Amino acid sequence: MPTLRGWICIAFGAISIALGRFLGLAEMYVIGAVLLALAILAVLVAVFRPLRLGVGRTITPSRMHVGTTGRVEVAVRNGSNRSPVIRMTDRVQGTNGAQLFISPLQPDETTKAAYRLPTERRGLVKVGPVDFESTDAFGLAVRRFNAPSVGQMVVYPDVVPLPPAPPSPASERRSTSDQPQFIGGRSDEFHALRPYVPGDDIRRVNWAASARHDDLIVREDEAPTQNHLTVLLDNAALVNDDALDRGASVAASILTSMRNGSDPFRLLTLDGSDTGYVLGPAGLDQALSILAMAEPAPVVERLNDAAVLGAQGALVFVTSQQPSIEHEGMGRYGRIMTISLAPSVWDPAVPRVPSAAEAVAREVRLTLGSMEDLAPIWSRAIATLLSSGSGG
Numbered sequence: 349m350p351t352l353r354g355w356i357c358i359a360f361g362a363i364s365i366a367l368g369r370f371l372g373l374a375e376m377y378v379i380g381a382v383l384l385a386l387a388i389l390a391v392l393v394a395v396f397r398p399l400r401l402g403v404g405r406t407i408t409p410s411r412m413h414v415g416t417t418g419r420v421e422v423a424v425r426n427g428s429n430r431s432p433v434i435r436m437t438d439r440v441q442g443t444n445g446a447q448l449f450i451s452p453l454q455p456d457e458t459t460k461a462a463y464r465l466p467t468e469r470r471g472l473v474k475v476g477p478v479d480f481e482s483t484d485a486f487g488l489a490v491r492r493f494n495a496p497s498v499g500q501m502v503v504y505p506d507v508v509p510l511p512p513a514p515p516s517p518a519s520e521r522r523s524t525s526d527q528p529q530f531i532g533g534r535s536d537e538f539h540a541l542r543p544y545v546p547g548d549d550i551r552r553v554n555w556a557a558s559a560r561h562d563d564l565i566v567r568e569d570e571a572p573t574q575n576h577l578t579v580l581l582d583n584a585a586l587v588n589d590d591a592l593d594r595g596a597s598v599a600a601s602i603l604t605s606m607r608n609g610s611d612p613f614r615l616l617t618l619d620g621s622d623t624g625y626v627l628g629p630a631g632l633d634q635a636l637s638i639l640a641m642a643e644p645a646p647v648v649e650r651l652n653d654a655a656v657l658g659a660q661g662a663l664v665f666v667t668s669q670q671p672s673i674e675h676e677g678m679g680r681y682g683r684i685m686t687i688s689l690a691p692s693v694w695d696p697a698v699p700r701v702p703s704a705a706e707a708v709a710r711e712v713r714l715t716l717g718s719m720e721d722l723a724p725i726w727s728r729a730i731a732t733l734l735s736s737g738s739g740g
Contacts, residue, residue, distance in 0.1 A: 350391060354488035357387045390488035400427035401434075403478050403497040407465070411633070414506040414597075418465040420446070420475060420499075426453035435481045440465065441474040467503045470593055470640045475499045504636040505596040508722050510605040513577050513662055513685070514733050541565050575611035576625065576661030578681070579603055579635075584618045584645045584672035590694040591668065594719060596639040598687055599666045601722065607632040618672065619645035625660075647672050669715070684711040685729070692717050705729045 350358060361383030368376030402425040412418055422438060434450045446463040453459060467473070476498035483490045541557055544564035557565040579599045586595040599615065606613040612625035615635040621642070623635050659680035665671075669688045690701035693716055701717035703725045712729055716722060 349394075349490060350387060351483065351487055351490050353486075354387050354390060357383050357488055361387065386486065387488050390484040390486060393484055394482065394489035394491040397432075397482075397491070398428040399431060399480075399482065399491070399493070401425065401431070401480060401495060402427055403495040405438075405476065405478075405497055405499050407475065407499050407501050410500075411502045411504060411636075412467055413504045414467055414470055414593075416467055418467065418501055419462060420465050421460060421462040422448070422478070423458055423460045424450055424453070425458040426455060428455065430454055432482050432484075436461070437479040437481070438463070439476055439479065442469075445479075465501065467501075469589075470503050470505045470596060472641060473501045473503055475501065502637060502640050504640050505593065505600040507597070507604045508601040508719070510601050510723060510726050511730050512605040512609060512611075513575065513602070513664070514730060541567060575606075575609070576613075577602075577606055577611065577664065578614040578616060578659070578661070579664045579666065580616045580618075581639070581642065582618060582665065582667035582672055583642050584647045585668040585670060586689070587644055587668075588694075589644075591689065591691075592642060592644055594689055594694045595666050595668075596642055597719065598689070598716070598722060599664075600636055600639050602664055602666075602726075603632060603635050615639070617642055617645065619643075682710070685714065686711065687714045687716055690715060690717045693719060705732070707732070 361380045364376045364380030364383065366380075368374065368378075368380060404423040404425075406421045406423075408419050408421075420438065422436070424436065431450075431453045433452060436448045436450055437445045438448070439445045448461045448463065450459060450461070465473070465475070476496075478495045478497050479492065480494065481490060481492050541554060542565070544553065544558075544566050548566050552566045554565045554567045579602055581595055581599045583592055583595070586592040603613055603615060607629055610627070612627055613631065613635070614625045615621070615623045615638055617638065619642075621638045623631065623638065626632075626634060661681065662683040662685065663681040665684060665686045667686065667688055669690055671686075671688070691698045692700040701715065703717045703721035704715045705725055705728060706713050712733070714725055714729060716725065
């Protein structure tokens with residue numbers, strides 16, 4: 349189709365022909381005819397010129413945290429005759445897209461272009477499709493088409509380095525007879541002596557006791573304590589995107605502190621998302637993916653059943669200063685740590701609330717007035733628990 353310059357050329361051509369007829373000037377006819385012919389020829393070339401472009405895209409990394417920068421590399425292959433200069437726009441969700449110019453390509457030639465992809469908000473960033481735009485040498489006509497090449501990148505919440513939560517009074521201890529292979533290795537704490545059964549490790553035989561009983565006796569040790577941790581995100585109380593972004597960042601920071609240990613952790617949200625108890629980097633990726641996609645949930649009247657069933661160890665409840673649920677139903681957890689986000693955490697226009705921590709019975713309550721205070725106030729709360737002996 350004609351560009352603005354093309355429409356102007358057509359308009360001047362028509363005016364020249366009209367003036368030539370009105371004034372009887374053959375020169376005006378010639379000028380008008382040339383302008384119209386040039387514009388029509390440009391449109392025909394733009395429409396009928398064969399263009400077949402293939403597109404491939406690589407996004408690295410496919411998962412990243414808020415504030416980091418990704419890289420998108422686009423490969424374009426020409427599958428027709430020599431191509432003209434082409435402007436390519438790779439659509440990026442939430443932005444105007446990335447605009448790149450591709451120089452003329454020979455048949456079967458491939459060129460690559462790359463651009464940086466900033467990550468300002470958590471969530472799923474969709475990239476593509478690709479829009480192409482080619483014009484003639486005079487800029488009188490343009491041809492637009494696209495390639496359905498799409499990709500996506502998951503942006504995890506921002507993470508603040510934190511120390512892991514200490515073991516809860518309700519953490520499980522199981523003997524090796526119930527669970528021969530358990531996470532975290534074998535403990536050296538004595539549990540009981542029992543008769544030898546086929547399959548027991550001969551190194552566990554207690555020879556002194558075996559001599560007294562005229563039979564093989566095996567020493568059985570306790571399994572090490574597992575620090576089960578559940579993080580519950582109150583995405584019904586964090587009512588807007590900015591508040592939920594900060595709440596997700598707090599939850600992500602706590603879960604990330606557990607990734608290198610052998611202790612199970614779990615993420616719950618009030619709209620029903622539940623990782624179950626997971627371990628290590630793979631479990632953390634699952635939890636962070638949920639936090640990346642979390643949205644404000646409808647207000648609920650009670651704790652969802654998933655948070656009560658299978659409750660073990662400690663619960664970290666990430667909410668606002670006006671929680672959407674009460675604490676009923678949380679009694680099965682050995683310890684409850686409530687982190688209440690003040691409005692000043694996500695709204696710089698609100699006066700900053702001082703961050704504070706207090707212990708009420710078996711519950712630790714943290715008030716967070718700024719994300720900058722998360723690491724020191726969390727560390728102070730952990731140190732208090734450990735020094736008071738309540739961490740074991």
